Amino acid sequence: MKLEEVEALKQELLNKKKSMSKEEILKKQEDFDTLYIYESTNFNNDDFTYEDVEFLLEDHSREFPDKKRNxxxxxxxxxxxxxxxxxxxxxxxxYDEEIVKDLHQTLVDGIIGGGVYRSRDLFILGAKHVPPSYLKIYKKMDDYFEKLRNPQLKGFERAAYAHLQFLKIYPFVDANGRLARLLLNYELELQDYLPVSITKKLQDEYFDAIDEYKINKKTEPFIDFLMKLEAERIKDYIKGE
Known part of the structure; x- marks a missing residue:
């Protein structure tokens, strides 16, 4: 997938949205949100089905006695x-550091304390990369936000860096993956692209691309992965699926 092709699709998307009502755009967003929340929250478990998520989002007060409360x-x-x-x-x-911490607090509200960088080292089971010591997090996050303020960093390269470097630092005790996927979509939406979701069948390719960055410092595999994902998302949106 070439960048020019994705940019052409983006223009088609913008044109499509001009012909749509606010209600139609909102409905598409709500449908995506349900799918995204199911796929992102369900990344490492299968406790909930898509229908469970849909049911819960219709009314947040609904209970599931047979499932984990958290x-x-x-x-x-x-x-x-x-x-x-x-x-x-x-x-x-x-987004800046304050917004990132607010997002983390929102993600873990009522589960663990949020919005505070971890104060211990982590070892991720099965991972090929060990996150940096907690003693280095503040400096690494300062560098992270400093690079994001660079106007030369843009497009898919910016979105990829925002996602990949956050995962490499792994600044919080929990919910780093969910937050990294939110930041990825934040960057895409800021650039008038569509947010994306990663299906289970794409998870191996997704993790391989992340490892290429963490271990070999290569962003190209993830950028290629992201552009293909975005292109398919736009095509489906335009076709009305």
């Missing part, structure tokens, strides 16, 4: 965090 809470929290991103990106408000 999973239910994580789904609701993910919904609120995603709405925050839609709201801020629509106003073209770039």
């Amino acid at each position: 999973r239910r809470k994580a789904i609701i929290n993910n919904y609120h965090a995603l709405q925050m991103i839609h709201r801020l990106s629509s106003k073209k408000i770039a």
